[in-house]
Amino acid sequence: MLGDARSVALAARLAQGRAALSPTGPDILTAALSWRRALAHAEALGKRPEVEAVVADTALAAARTLHRAGDMQGSGATLEAAWTLLGEDGHDRLKGQLARVLTDRAIAQANRARERMETPAADLRRAVALNPHLLRAQLNLGVALHILGAQMRWSGSLAGAVRSWQEAADRLTAALVHFPGDPELTALRDLVRRDLALVHSELEQGRIGGLPE
Numbered sequence: 001m002l003g004d005a006r007s008v009a010l011a012a013r014l015a016q017g018r019a020a021l022s023p024t025g026p027d028i029l030t031a032a033l034s035w036r037r038a039l040a041h042a043e044a045l046g047k048r049p050e051v052e053a054v055v056a057d058t059a060l061a062a063a064r065t066l067h068r069a070g071d072m073q074g075s076g077a078t079l080e081a082a083w084t085l086l087g088e089d090g091h092d093r094l095k096g097q098l099a100r101v102l103t104d105r106a107i108a109q110a111n112r113a114r115e116r117m118e119t120p121a122a123d124l125r126r127a128v129a130l131n132p133h134l135l136r137a138q139l140n141l142g143v144a145l146h147i148l149g150a151q152m153r154w155s156g157s158l159a160g161a162v163r164s165w166q167e168a169a170d171r172l173t174a175a176l177v178h179f180p181g182d183p184e185l186t187a188l189r190d191l192v193r194r195d196l197a198l199v200h201s202e203l204e205q206g207r208i209g210g211l212p213e
Helices: 002-020 028-045 048-068 072-085 088-112 118-130 135-155 158-178 183-204
Strands: none
Touching: 002 028, 002 048, 028 048, 028 072, 048 072, 048 088, 072 088, 088 118, 088 135, 118 135, 135 158, 135 183, 158 183
C-alpha cells in the first residue's frame, strides 16, 4: 500500500511540475519544489534514474518554448532549477540547451548594457565550458572579454586590461582547436594580441589608461 501511495504521489508531483511551467507565466519555484519531492518519492521507489529523465525532458521542453518566445531569463532559470536537482545523466541531457540559452542571454544583456560586461562574460564562460563546440559562445566570449579589456584600459586599469585580453587570447586560441582556421576567431585573436602587445608596451613606459603620466 505504501508503494502504491508513493507512486500516486510521484505522478502527482510530476504533473504539478509540468503544470507550473506554463509558457504564459512559468512558476519555476513551484516546479523545482515539485521535482524535488518527486525525486524523493522516486528514490524510495528505486526509480530515480527514470524520474530524473522525466524531469530533464520536462525542463527541456519548457525551456525551449520559453527560448523561442524570447524569454531568456525564464528559459535559463528553468534549466538551472532542474540542473541543481539532477545527476550526471540529467546534466548531459540539459547542457546543450543550457549552453545555447546562456549564450543568447549573454548577447541580449551585452546589447542592452555594454558598459556592464562582467555578467555576460560569466554566462559565456559557462556556455563554453558546457559546450566548447558552440561557435557562437566561443566567438562572443572573445568579443565580451575584448570589450571588457578596453573598458578597463580606458578607465585607467592597464593591469585589468592585460588580464581580460590575455584571457581572451588564450580562450580564442583554445577555440581554434575546435574550429581550425575559422576566420572570425582568427581575426579576433589577432586583434586581441595586437591590443595586448600595445598595452604591455604602455606598461613598460609607465603609462596609465593609454595616456602618458
